[in-house]
Amino acid sequence: MPAVFESIELKGVCKSFGxxxxxxxxxxxxxxxxxLALLGTNGAxxxxxxxxxxxxxxxxxxxxxxxxxxxxxxxxxxxLALGIGMVHQHFMLVSKHTAAENVALGLDGTRFWxxxxxxxxxxxxxxxxxxxxxxxxxxxxxxxxxxxxxxxIVKALLKGAELLILDEPTSVLTDQxxxxxxxxxxxxxxxxxxxxxxxxxxxxxxxxxxAVAVMREGRLVGRMSSKDTDRGALAGLMTGxxxxxxxxxxxxxxxxxxxxxxxxTVMGDMxxxxxxxxxxxxxxxxxxxxxxxxxxxxxxxxxxxxxxxPITAGQLMLSxxxxxxxxxxxxxxxxxxxxxxxxxRYGIVPGMSVSENAxxxxxxxxxxxxxxxxxxxxxxxxxxxxxxxxxxxxDVPASRMSGGNIQKLILGREIEGRPSxxxxxxxxxxxxxAAAELVRDRLLRKRSxxxxxxxxxxxxxxxxxxSDRVAVMFSGRFMAVMDNRGLERRRLMLLMAGSKA
Amino acid sequence: xxxxSSRTDPSRGTxxxxxxxxxxxxxxxxxxLFAALGVNPAQALxxxxxxxxxxxxxxxETVTKAIPxxxxxxxxxxxxxxxxxxxxxxxxxxxxxxxxxxxxxxxxDSLPAPLMIPLLFAAGAAGGALCGALSGWLKTRWNVNExxxxxxxxxxxxxxxxxxxxGPWKGTTxxxxxxxxxxxxxxxxxxLGPTRIHWPTLLAALLACAASAFLLFRTRFGFExxxxxxxxxxxxxxxxxxxxxxVLLMAFSGALAGMxxxxxxxxxxxxxxxxxAISSGYGYTAILAAWIAxxxxxxxxxxxxxxxxxxxxGDAIQTSMGLPGSAISVFNGILLLAMAGGExxxxxRVSMPLFKVRRLSxxxxx
Numbered sequence: 110m111p112a113v114f115e116s117i118e119l120k121g122v123c124k125s126f127g128x129x130x131x132x133x134x135x136x137x138x139x140x141x142x143x144x145l146a147l148l149g150t151n152g153a154x155x156x157x158x159x160x161x162x163x164x165x166x167x168x169x170x171x172x173x174x175x176x177x178x179x180x181x182x183x184x185x186x187x188x189l190a191l192g193i194g195m196v197h198q199h200f201m202l203v204s205k206h207t208a209a210e211n212v213a214l215g216l217d218g219t220r221f222w223x224x225x226x227x228x229x230x231x232x233x234x235x236x237x238x239x240x241x242x243x244x245x246x247x248x249x250x251x252x253x254x255x256x257x258x259x260x261x262i263v264k265a266l267l268k269g270a271e272l273l274i275l276d277e278p279t280s281v282l283t284d285q286x287x288x289x290x291x292x293x294x295x296x297x298x299x300x301x302x303x304x305x306x307x308x309x310x311x312x313x314x315x316x317x318x319x320a321v322a323v324m325r326e327g328r329l330v331g332r333m334s335s336k337d338t339d340r341g342a343l344a345g346l347m348t349g350x351x352x353x354x355x356x357x358x359x360x361x362x363x364x365x366x367x368x369x370x371x372x373x374t375v376m377g378d379m380x381x382x383x384x385x386x387x388x389x390x391x392x393x394x395x396x397x398x399x400x401x402x403x404x405x406x407x408x409x410x411x412x413x414x415x416x417x418x419p420i421t422a423g424q425l426m427l428s429x430x431x432x433x434x435x436x437x438x439x440x441x442x443x444x445x446x447x448x449x450x451x452x453x454r455y456g457i458v459p460g461m462s463v464s465e466n467a468x469x470x471x472x473x474x475x476x477x478x479x480x481x482x483x484x485x486x487x488x489x490x491x492x493x494x495x496x497x498x499x500x501x502x503x504d505v506p507a508s509r510m511s512g513g514n515i516q517k518l519i520l521g522r523e524i525e526g527r528p529s530x531x532x533x534x535x536x537x538x539x540x541x542x543a544a545a546e547l548v549r550d551r552l553l554r555k556r557s558x559x560x561x562x563x564x565x566x567x568x569x570x571x572x573x574x575x576s577d578r579v580a581v582m583f584s585g586r587f588m589a590v591m592d593n594r595g596l597e598r599r600r601l602m603l604l605m606a607g608s609k610a
Numbered sequence: 611x612x613x614x615s616s617r618t619d620p621s622r623g624t625x626x627x628x629x630x631x632x633x634x635x636x637x638x639x640x641x642x643l644f645a646a647l648g649v650n651p652a653q654a655l656x657x658x659x660x661x662x663x664x665x666x667x668x669x670x671e672t673v674t675k676a677i678p679x680x681x682x683x684x685x686x687x688x689x690x691x692x693x694x695x696x697x698x699x700x701x702x703x704x705x706x707x708x709x710x711x712x713x714x715x716x717x718x719d720s721l722p723a724p725l726m727i728p729l730l731f732a733a734g735a736a737g738g739a740l741c742g743a744l745s746g747w748l749k750t751r752w753n754v755n756e757x758x759x760x761x762x763x764x765x766x767x768x769x770x771x772x773x774x775x776x777g778p779w780k781g782t783t784x785x786x787x788x789x790x791x792x793x794x795x796x797x798x799x800x801x802l803g804p805t806r807i808h809w810p811t812l813l814a815a816l817l818a819c820a821a822s823a824f825l826l827f828r829t830r831f832g833f834e835x836x837x838x839x840x841x842x843x844x845x846x847x848x849x850x851x852x853x854x855x856x857v858l859l860m861a862f863s864g865a866l867a868g869m870x871x872x873x874x875x876x877x878x879x880x881x882x883x884x885x886x887a888i889s890s891g892y893g894y895t896a897i898l899a900a901w902i903a904x905x906x907x908x909x910x911x912x913x914x915x916x917x918x919x920x921x922x923x924g925d926a927i928q929t930s931m932g933l934p935g936s937a938i939s940v941f942n943g944i945l946l947l948a949m950a951g952g953e954x955x956x957x958x959r960v961s962m963p964l965f966k967v968r969r970l971s972x973x974x975x976x
Contacts, residue, residue: 417847438849447847455847458840469837470848476831476858 114192114271114303115176116140117162122171124157131157133327135171139272139320144294144304146314146335149324150347150541155307158324159274162305163195164188194270196261198277202249208232208260209245216267228267235263239296240289255286262293272303279313280539283402284569284602291317309347309541311340312570323347348543358553361577364393365428367530367561368414372423375406375413383409385585386423393529396552396562398576398593400569401605403535406585407565408450411534414563415447416440428529442472444529448519448536450565452512456519459508463500464489466507467522492521496547513544520548524555531555534565549575569598583607625956629904632952636945643940647933654927661926662919668926670805673812674878676918678703678870678889680815682896683903683910684822685863690905691826692859693839698745698760699867700893701767702738704885706868707875708771709737711790711882714875715779719794726796727810730872738868739861741767746860750853756860764893768885775882790882799877808877811869818866822907835859867893891939895921898946917942 118138124131131154139145149155160166162173164182172179175191182188185195202211212232213224220227229245236242241259249257258278265273275294279287294304294317308314314321315335322332323346331346368391377383383406391397401407412418413425416437425432427443435443449455457466464482467489489503496517500510507515516536524531533552537545553575556562566572572579573596581588581604588604641651662672682699689696696702710730717726741763748754774790781791799808826832838845838852845852874888875881882888899917903909924938 415847416849436849437846438851441849449847454841455843458837458844460840461836465833465836469844472849474830476829476834478830480828480830480833482828 113176114141114301116174117193117272117303118174118177119158119162120172120174122158122161122168122173124161124166124169130327132161132168135329137322137329137332139303139305141271141301141303142298143320144298144306144318146306146308146318146321147324148309148311148314148321148343148347150309150543153324153347153541154327155324156276157327159195159276159305159307162188162193162272163274164193189268189270192269192271193274194265194268194272195274196258196265196276196278198280200257200261202257202260204250205248207246207248208243208252208256211249211260212245212264212267215264231267232263235266238300239266239293241266241293253286254281255283255289258282258286258290259293270302272305273297274305274307276307277309277539278306279308279310283567283605285402285606287313311343311542314343315340325349344542347541358396358575358577359557361396361556362394364559366426367391367393367428368397368563369426370423371425373410373413373420373425374422375409375418376421377406377409382421383585384413387585387587388423389580389587389590391530391561391563393561394556394559395577396556396564396575398564398566398572398579399582400566400572400579400601401582403567405582407534407582410582411447411450411532411563411565414530414532415445438472441470444527446470446523446528446531448516448523448531448533450534450538452516452519457507457515460506462504463493463498463507463510463518464503466518467492467503470522488525492518492525496521513540516540517544517547520551524551524560528555528560530561530563532563532565535567536564537566537568537571545571569601573598573601581605625904628952628955629902629949632948632955633902633945635952636948639948640941640944643937643944644933647937649927649931649933654931654933657927657930658920658923660923661930662922667805668922670802670807671922671925672915672918674806674808674918675892675921676914677808677811677815677873677877678892679896679899679914679917680910681811681818681870681873682863682867682893683899683914684815684819684907685866686896686900687903687905687907687910688822688826688832688835689859689863690900691832691839692835692855693842694746694856694859694863695757696742696745696760696860696863697757697897698742698763698893699863699870699896700889700891701760701764702741702864702867703871703874703889703893704764704767704771705737705741705864706734706871707882707888708767708774708871709733709868710872711774711779711793711875714793714797715790717794717797719796721796723796726794727799727876730797730876731814731869734868734872735865736868738871739865741868742860742862742864743857746857749860750856756856760860771882771885771888775884779882781881784881788883789879792880793876797876798880799873801877806878808873811873811877814869814873816911818869819907819911822866822910826907831855831858867896890921895942898942898949901946901949920945 116138119135122135123133135158147155157166161168164185164187167183180191207225209225209229209232213219213228216228232243232245241263243256243260243263278290282290298304306318318335320332321335321338321343323330323343325347371388373384373387374382375384399407409418413420416435420433427445432440453459458469464485468485486503492498493500493503498514498517500514520536536548540548552562552564564575573593576593578590579593579596580590581601583605584607641655644651644654662668686696686699710733713730713733745756745759745763748759749756775788779790781789783791799810801807802809826835834850834855837850838855842852870892879888895917899910899913902913920938920942927933928935
């Protein structure tokens with residue numbers, strides 16, 4: 110580890126994978142005390158760049174300098190030795206072990222006996238200094254996403270990280286937790302650490318960073334002080350267009366009642382009510398937004414609406430017909446569509462081709478009927494064209510597509526035809542701004558065509574922009590159901606935290 | 611240093627390469643076994659393959675043994691695509707044999723062969739299907755793992771066959787052997803020339819492989835099978851019926867195994883006898899056949915011929931080189947282990963970066 114960390118610099122760094130050039134001629138530097146936000150759409154090359162800083166990839170050309178000295182990193186171990194640490198988007202924790210045991214796992218100089226006691230002691234230092242509060246004795250599976258992230262940061266700091274790379278750190282956090290994270294980041298910077306924050310959320314980039322670097326198609330297209338730029342300019346740089354289309358909502362024209370829930374109660378996996386006596390209505394042509402922190406019953410509600418989870422008590426009417434006990438297949442035939450959370454786990458069969466996944470949710474073909482493969486391929490090609498899905502062809506396995514493209518495929522597949530109800534759970538999670546806007550635009554378009562849309566999201570900005578009415582879900586209940594007129598973010602955040610005030 | 615990195619869906623060429631190399635590696639490992647038994651491995655291998663493919667008689671025996679492997683392997687391949695491990699083909703084969711025997715003993719020569727033989731196959735298929743469906747139902751209704759239930763049913767069916775041939779079905783014309791009476795001529799299968807190749811079953815087996823491939827890749831049922839096997843949660847989300855698919859798949863693979871049982875009693879033995887005489891482990895060897903074929907029903911045809919050859923070759927080295935009969939079972943076991951191990955190389959890329967020259971040029975063209 111260098112005695113004092115001053116700066117790290119990339120000079121003319123290139124990296125390609127086969128014919129694809131992921132990073133081209135990157136010159137970028139960061140000094141101690143800086144918070145650099147690295148912005149870019151999906152596939153712009155951000156991850157490749159930081160993976161080179163973390164020793165996971167080595168550059169094809171160019172050099173990396175730490176404190177002005179040329180270095181070569183062959184593995185994350187080398188990177189750590191130089192004071193470079195990384196917190197991945199998906200946490201690398203052993204879920205049955207306690208927080209302290211996880212810290213002890215990768216730490217040099219831990220004792221053989223009861224290593225976690227030693228680790229807990231060292232964790233305490235950071236908890237006071239940066240506000241990184243984690244209960245050392247709790248098993249990881251009991252920690253919230255925010256706590257797990259703090260644990261990852263503690264792990265990196267204990268290994269001597271002076272430059273900390275955070276990959277999409279807020280994607281798993283609530284607004285509240287994100288604010289806490291930003292406070293921690295600022296405190297670390299003021300103590301002389303350097304932080305690189307990968308994100309595609311413009312607001313948070315501007316809110317927390319001292320400098321912003323924008324990447325597009327593998328190149329660095331701009332680096333500026335955060336004070337000297339704004340949302341519009343950054344969005345333009347990211348997409349290469351002067352202005353991006355922002356989905357906008359027209360006045361609602363309401364139709365017939367599509368969803369009517371009365372005292373709807375649904376059990377969670379643990380056998381306790383996850384949805385607790387909900388009553389609400391959604392009309393045709395209406396977008397009903399449900400805001401809330403994940404894990405407050407939204408998933409179970411979405412599953413009950415789409416037939417995946419039985420209704421324990423209360424009534425659910427869909428288009429005037431009782432939906433209790435109806436199969437997924439029956440509900441789908443009635444026009445209920447579902448954009449699921451955890452799209453790869455629920456939404457696609459990774460080993461099947463793109464075109465087979467495009468027709469995965471079609472109903473009603475007899476078991477011995479022949480597959481119309483030409484028709485499926487044609488349908489897939491039309492989705493690929495209309496939604497700008499990036500794939501080499503419709504015949505390759507769906508697992509070869511990126512998460513964003515999989516989401517576009519699911520969206521297209523689910524909203525085609527004439528659905529009566531679309532249940533969309535976190536539909537823009539992890540998408541870049543262009544893709545997210547496309548998803549939002551299509552949901553609004555379906556709403557104008559007279560479809561009822563239930564949008565479940567943690568992204569308040571999104572809920573406020575798209576919804577006609579907003580419900581805030583907390584602990585299986587709606588804290589409030591409000592018309593979306595003059596609603597304040599602050600008020601919603603309080604409601605999301607379970608406070609009526 | 612050896613570096614292991616995961617790879618996403620390997621190409622067909624890679625998959626074929628890995629399969630063939632695994633087979634070769636298995637044969638190499640088996641050579642060590644032969645050496646340990648004090649036999650020249652090269653000679654043993656030569657004897658195995660000349661015994662099975664080197665003569666008209668050997669070839670005939672190889673095809674004879676490949677018939678049940680093809681029938682069963684085709685069904686197992688389809689079930690494997692639905693992520694179902696049917697270990698019960700052995701029992702389902704016996705169930706088919708029992709049902710066909712029941713029909714043959716009851717109807718004697720009252721029906722002409724063109725009616726009788728399809729009836730026997732139908733009865734055998736029904737018996738095997740029922741047996742498989744039972745395991746499928748137990749799995750979906752009570753969450754009983756199909757590996758356990760099918761394996762246990764194998765023992766039950768074997769005991770049932772023994773009970774029948776020693777008890778109620780014991781023949782009056784078999785000099786006290788625990789065999790049923792021989793089937794009427796109209797209920798036995800014709801063979802090709804002097805061989806034991808009962809060609810109606812061979813035809814059924816080839817058709818079964820083709821039909822299974824068609825079912826799997828061209829019909830809605832195959833689509834649902836692949837979806838349920840590929841991602842059961844997505845299948846449920848999409849409104850498919852994984853439970854129904856599981857029961858149908860078990861019934862389907864059971865039916866084909868049952869038909870294999872018909873071929874053995876009506877084509878080879880002409881009567882029902884000890885369970886180990888009727889099957890000699892085809893239900894288990896067929897798992898290997900399906901696996902080597904990467905669960906592709908058409909590839910089950912060559913893999914069954916290969917394994918049929920190894921079975922026949924096993925008999926040859928047993929008699930001519932004095933090796934124990936179990937040596938060939940161990941040989942097959944080693945092949946299965948090698949194939950299972952080869953799976954690792956399909957999922958991960960192993961490289962040795964030591965041999966790669968690392969170059970870090972300054973400002974190279976990029």
